[in-house]
Amino acid sequence: MKIDKNTVDKIAHLARLKLSDAETEKMQSNMEQILSWMEKLNELDTTGVEPLTHMSQEVNVFREDVVGSHLSKEKALENATFKDENFFRVPKII
Amino acid sequence: MNNFGSFSELRNVISSGKASVENLVADCLIRAKENIGLNAFLEIFEEESIKKAKEIDEKIGQKKSGRLAGLVVGIKDVFCYENHFLTGGSRILSGFKSQFTATAISRLIDEDAIVIGRQNCDEFAMGSSNENSGFGPVKNFIDKNRVPGGSSGGSAVAVQSGACHVSIASDTGGSIRQPAAFCGLVGLKPTYSRVSRHGLIAYGSSFDCVGPLTNSVEDAGLLLEIMSGADGFDSTCSRKPIDNYSLFNENDRKYKIGFLRTAFDSEGIQQEIRTELQKAFSFFQSQGHEVVAMDLPLLDYVLPTYYVLTTSEASSNLSRYDGIRFGARAVDAKDLEEVFKLSRSEGFGPEVQKRIMLGTFALSADYHEAYFTKAQKVRRLIQNSAKALFNNFDFFIMPTTPTTAFNVGEKSKDPLSMYLADIFTVWANLAGVPAINLPVGFDNEGLPIGIQVHSGFFEEKKLLSFSKSWMDFINASKENQL
Numbered sequence: 001m002k003i004d005k006n007t008v009d010k011i012a013h014l015a016r017l018k019l020s021d022a023e024t025e026k027m028q029s030n031m032e033q034i035l036s037w038m039e040k041l042n043e044l045d046t047t048g049v050e051p052l053t054h055m056s057q058e059v060n061v062f063r064e065d066v067v068g069s070h071l072s073k074e075k076a077l078e079n080a081t082f083k084d085e086n087f088f089r090v091p092k093i094i
Numbered sequence: 095m096n097n098f099g100s101f102s103e104l105r106n107v108i109s110s111g112k113a114s115v116e117n118l119v120a121d122c123l124i125r126a127k128e129n130i131g132l133n134a135f136l137e138i139f140e141e142e143s144i145k146k147a148k149e150i151d152e153k154i155g156q157k158k159s160g161r162l163a164g165l166v167v168g169i170k171d172v173f174c175y176e177n178h179f180l181t182g183g184s185r186i187l188s189g190f191k192s193q194f195t196a197t198a199i200s201r202l203i204d205e206d207a208i209v210i211g212r213q214n215c216d217e218f219a220m221g222s223s224n225e226n227s228g229f230g231p232v233k234n235f236i237d238k239n240r241v242p243g244g245s246s247g248g249s250a251v252a253v254q255s256g257a258c259h260v261s262i263a264s265d266t267g268g269s270i271r272q273p274a275a276f277c278g279l280v281g282l283k284p285t286y287s288r289v290s291r292h293g294l295i296a297y298g299s300s301f302d303c304v305g306p307l308t309n310s311v312e313d314a315g316l317l318l319e320i321m322s323g324a325d326g327f328d329s330t331c332s333r334k335p336i337d338n339y340s341l342f343n344e345n346d347r348k349y350k351i352g353f354l355r356t357a358f359d360s361e362g363i364q365q366e367i368r369t370e371l372q373k374a375f376s377f378f379q380s381q382g383h384e385v386v387a388m389d390l391p392l393l394d395y396v397l398p399t400y401y402v403l404t405t406s407e408a409s410s411n412l413s414r415y416d417g418i419r420f421g422a423r424a425v426d427a428k429d430l431e432e433v434f435k436l437s438r439s440e441g442f443g444p445e446v447q448k449r450i451m452l453g454t455f456a457l458s459a460d461y462h463e464a465y466f467t468k469a470q471k472v473r474r475l476i477q478n479s480a481k482a483l484f485n486n487f488d489f490f491i492m493p494t495t496p497t498t499a500f501n502v503g504e505k506s507k508d509p510l511s512m513y514l515a516d517i518f519t520v521w522a523n524l525a526g527v528p529a530i531n532l533p534v535g536f537d538n539e540g541l542p543i544g545i546q547v548h549s550g551f552f553e554e555k556k557l558l559s560f561s562k563s564w565m566d567f568i569n570a571s572k573e574n575q576l
Contacts, residue, residue, distance in 0.1 A: 008451075015409060015454040016416075016434040017447055030448055030509055031455065037510060038398040038456075041468050044475070051470030052477055055300045055526050056287040056330035057551075063326060075193045079420035088418050091429050 100310035126257035160206035168258035174293035186441025196293025214248030243273030268519025275544025286526035290325035298404035354492035402469035409453025480525035484550030494544035
């Protein structure tokens with residue numbers, strides 16, 4: 001798999017990462033090497049194979065709809081860098 | 095170094111009055127401090143563990159103590175422990191304090207285990223050498239120039255150096271078993287979903303398993319018995335009944351045991367490890383078990399499948415680190431997008447960023463089918479072949495690692511050579527079956543050799559009974575040699 005700089009930039013944006021030029025260059029070669037190695041899977045014929053999407057054997061796990069012990073607002077806000085009494089604070093959007 | 099075989103010995107020491115729980119904790123604290131340079135701990139809860147020890151000594155006096163009274167536990171820094179810091183080995187979680195306790199850990203505490211500290215690990219459990227931690231590498235206690243394995247390197251070294259009696263860690267692709275092999279310990283990855291993941295930092299959610307690192311199979315069984323079982327906080331957690339894993343009473347028949355054929359003669363596997371495997375083969379044969387050298391179907395495909403799926407799951411799981419609700423936040427960000435991008439780029443280390451990028455690529459609209467869905471299909475084939483294998487065989491045995499502990503810096507330059515170190519451990523996580531590393535011997539340089547035993551889904555009781563009788567034999571023959 002050939003990876004160009006534009007692809008790295010696009011993926012970095014999707015992943016919400018900011019890479020320096022040097023990091024982009026290194027990422028490009030690492031990704032190219034690893035993605036090419038991953039292409040080994042194409043040797044296998046998987047026609048008609050159902051993708052394995054769930055590893056747990058549990059199905060329909062129900063519980064009574066009762067009030068449990070959950071995080072209080074204060075506790076939930078505890079780990080935020082910017083907050084007020086009720087909300088997480090972010091830079092102005094509009 | 096360790097000076098006990100299993101927790102039952104410590105329990106006898108306590109009940110005979112030779113030592114108090116407080117003495118045992120003090121011993122561990124001394125060893126933890128002596129070996130502080132190994133960087134196994136991110137934080138030691140000194141005052142707290144001494145205080146807890148005194149309380150438990152009192153409970154023992156009143157005959158009100160739990161099953162783990164006197165056991166000193168270290169936890170890999172991927173488990174929430176209420177009102178304690180938690181980093182996952184990452185700078186992005188600097189300053190984060192857990193608001194609740196992980197189910198597996200709280201079940202141990204309820205039985206009076208004492209948590210002595212948080213253990214260093216590869217960042218977000220991504221690594222095979224513990225050189226990827228945001229808080230510096232961990233060194234192997236036997237030889238400081240060797241890696242301890244990863245990602246649970248700190249957890250392995252802490253037990254290896256006697257700084258705690260057991261550790262609790264996570265295994266996504268070998269993160270318990272590989273460090274156990276490099277440090278000469280027992281390391282158990284249970285069946286997927288046997289132990290609740292509630293309160294465990296997510297890496298690859300369809301792979302992540304919680305398990306113990308111990309000196310003995312006995313302790314691994316005891317801890318599994320206490321940690322296992324349904325949990326209202328994790329709907330994927332199995333509701334199957336828990337076997338009495340700590341009894342080891344399932345040994346009454348002759349087994350059919352498969353051995354990885356290529357491991358006997360492959361140049362890529364260290365000679366002494368091949369010799370240990372051969373010894374095991376002959377031993378089980380002499381015991382009357384049916385042993386078969388066989389190929390593992392699809393072994394050549396396990397690593398690419400594993401890395402496509404885990405990087406994809408990681409890219410999704412790690413999207414929660416946005417700098418807003420918790421964790422480090424870039425202070426000079428001008429707008430919301432910059433808050434995300436700068437916080438994440440400053441907070442995540444290079445290996446984590448690489449895996450997020452690979453996963454984002456594999457999940458992106460143009461490549462989703464070709465990478466992610468393809469790997470899920472191959473995973474189905476791998477799981478089907480594992481099911482077929484265990485319909486015919488009781489156990490499957492292969493080395494845990496191709497070599498003993500490698501040198502610090504040896505593989506960190508080439509990402510692929512590091513990924514290849516996981517060749518024998520990822521299979522169990524892809525299939526979902528349980529696997530245990532057993533410390534069966536040493537190489538010519540005195541470095542531990544680990545062999546891995548697998549069993550069918552939820553057959554931990556059989557796996558542990560079998561492992562214990564094998565280790566009892568190995569330990570008895572070592573004593574005879576002395």
